[in-house]
Amino acid sequence: MSLIEDLNWRYATKRMNGQKVPQEKIDQILEAIRLAPTSFGLQPFSVLVIENEDLRKKIQPVAYNQPQIFEASHLLVFAAWTDVTEQQIDAYMAGVAKERGIDVANLAGFKGAIAGAVERLTPEQRSNWAAKQAYIAFGIGLAAAAELKVDATPMEGFDAVGLDDVLGLKTKGLHAVTIMPLGYRDEANDQLAQAKKVRRPTEELFIEMA
Template sequence: MNSIESLQWRYAVKKFDENKSLSATQINTLKEAFNLTATSYGLQPVKMVVIQNKAIQQQLVKHSWNQPQVAQASHVLVLCIPKEYTVKDVENYFSLVKNIRNTPDEILDPFKIMLTSSIGNKTQEELSNWNKNQAYIALGNLMTVAANEQIDSCPMEGFVPEKYNEILELEKHNLTSVLVLPVGFRAEDDYMKDLKKVRRETSEVIIEL
C-alpha cells in the first residue's frame, strides 16, 4: 500500500488479537522509527519504554481507564519525558554532535550558548510542556510508520501517569509517562475493523493561498 492507503487502513484498534505478536524485525522498526523522530533542535528529550510482559500489561489496564487493549496488545509503548530537564542534557547533545560530526567548537559554540541560555531560563513546567509536545511528534511518527508496516495501534492519553510511573519504576530513570501506544494486530471481531473512516472533505480542512 502507498502512504495514503496505509493511513486509510489505520484506525484506533478497539480489540487486538491476543494470539498474534510482532516479530523482532517489526518491533525493531518501531524502535528505529522512534529514534529517528524529529525533535526540536534534535535534542531528543523523549524516551520510550517497550513492554512485552502480559503480567505488567494486565496490571496497567486498571490504570488505563480499563481499556483492555493494553493487555491484549503484542507490545505496549510508553512515551516518557524527563521529570527534570537541565542544561546538562543540552551539553550532552552537543558532545554527541561533536563526536559524530567532528564539528569544530567555533561553529558549535554560538548555537550551544544560545540553546543552553534558553533552556536555563525556562521553568521545569515550561520545559515539561515543551518536551510533552515532542512526545506527540514521536507518537504521530510511530503511528504512521506502524500503518506503513501493517502494524495496528491505539494511541492513548487516557491513563494515570503516576501509576504507570510507579509500576514501571520510571522515577529511577528521571522519567514520567505522558503517552501510551499499544501495538499489535487487530482482532477479526473488532467492531471498528470494517467501519468507514469518518473524515471531513479535504477542502474543509485545507486552506490554500
C-alpha cells in the first residue's frame, strides 16, 4: 500500500483486542522512531517500551482509565529531556565521531552551534523544545505502525505528573510527553472502527502563497 492508503487506513483506535503484536513489527516501529529527524540530530528524549501488565495497571488510573492502556499489546511512552546539558551534548558528539570515523575535536564548531542554541533558551523553552522533537519521532512512529497494519493511538489524555511519578521519570531527567498504545483494533467494540475519516478540505487547510 502507499503511504496515503496507510494513513487512510489508520485512525485513533479507542478499543483494542489484546492481541500481541509480533516482536518483529515492534522492532520495525522502534527503528523508524530511532531514525526520525530531530533538531541537530540530538534526539533529546527517550521512549519507554512497556509490556508489563502490572506496570500498565499502575498507569491506567493516571491515564483516566482509558481502555487502550491495558488492551494494547505494548505502550510507548515518549519522555522528553527536562534539560539539555553539556554532558548530553558531549555524549552526542562522541557518538557522531565514532559513527563517522572522525576525531571529536573536528566537531567543535557543531558542538558550539548546539550549545549556543540551547543557551539562548530558558529552562522552560528547553523542555518545550525537547518535547517538540519527541513529537516528530512520535509522528514517524504512527506512520510506521500504519504501514505495518498495527493500530496506534496518539494519547495526551493523562496526568503527566502522575505518570512521571509512576515511571520514576524525574530521577531520569525526563518528563512524559505522549503515549502511543500499539495493538489491533477491536472492531466489534470500537464505534470509530468503521467511521469515515474526517479532515479539513485541501482548499481550507493549505494556503498557497503567490
